[in-house]
Amino acid sequence: MRLSLKILEPEDVTQSYVDWFADDEVVKYSENQYLEISLAGQIEYVKACQASRDIELFGIFDGPQHIGNIVIKGLLSPHRRAEIGFLVGQRSYWGKGVGSFAIAETVQRAKAHHGLRKLYATVAEPNIGSRMALERNGFSIEGHRKDHLFYTKKFFDQLDYGLILVKS
Numbered sequence: 504m505r506l507s508l509k510i511l512e513p514e515d516v517t518q519s520y521v522d523w524f525a526d527d528e529v530v531k532y533s534e535n536q537y538l539e540i541s542l543a544g545q546i547e548y549v550k551a552c553q554a555s556r557d558i559e560l561f562g563i564f565d566g567p568q569h570i571g572n573i574v575i576k577g578l579l580s581p582h583r584r585a586e587i588g589f590l591v592g593q594r595s596y597w598g599k600g601v602g603s604f605a606i607a608e609t610v611q612r613a614k615a616h617h618g619l620r621k622l623y624a625t626v627a628e629p630n631i632g633s634r635m636a637l638e639r640n641g642f643s644i645e646g647h648r649k650d651h652l653f654y655t656k657k658f659f660d661q662l663d664y665g666l667i668l669v670k671s
Contacts, residue, residue, distance in 0.1 A: 504565050506601065508573065508608045511552070511562040515569055516545045523592030532627035532654055533590065559612075563591065563605045570596050573605040575613060575622075584621040585613065589633070602636035610640055613668060620669045627652050628660040642666045 521542050523529045530536040552560040557579045563571035571591035578585055587609055591601045613619040624642065626633045646663035653659075 506604050507564050508561040508605060509564060511549050511560045511572065513546045513549050515562050516542065516549055518542060520569055520592065521545055528594065529592055532630040536654060563601060571601060571605065573609055575609055578617055583619050584623060585619055587622055587624050597632060602633060603639045606636055606640045621665060621667050623663065623665045626662050626664060627654060628662055637664045
């Protein structure tokens with residue numbers, strides 16, 4: 504694999520990218536399962552992210568192939584913290600360290616380019632792959648919210664993860 508991150512561009516939005524969100528397994532633990540996602544809508548979303556100073560949306564690529572996304576939101580927070588969210592949409596890449604790679608790159612960017620003090624993420628408790636990717640990058644559980652998420656017609660506990668980037 505030749506993994507890299509790059510700011511997602513409108514031309515990176517393809518029908519195969521949009522199809523990730525129609526895959527029940529890909530969106531099993533995601534708010535995306537409640538959205539109507541279209542090619543035109545995703546292109547507009549990418550443009551909105553590019554226009555915002557508060558968000559960076561990266562595509563995760565293996566060579567030229569777009570296999571996932573990672574977003575960092577809240578860059579303008581006076582608290583110097585931001586939330587990350589990630590998705591490996593190409594299921595053939597699951598379990599191969601892609602999420603861990605993307606998080607590691609985003610952590611470095613948060614420190615070097617944005618001077619953030621903290622990153623955080625939320626995960627449905629049964630989402631073992633996302634939990635492992637966060638924990639491999641030093642994130643730890645800061646909170647546990649019972650029956651907080653409703654996905655696939657069931658309630659799940661939410662785990663709140665955090666990573667302090669700069670010690671006081």
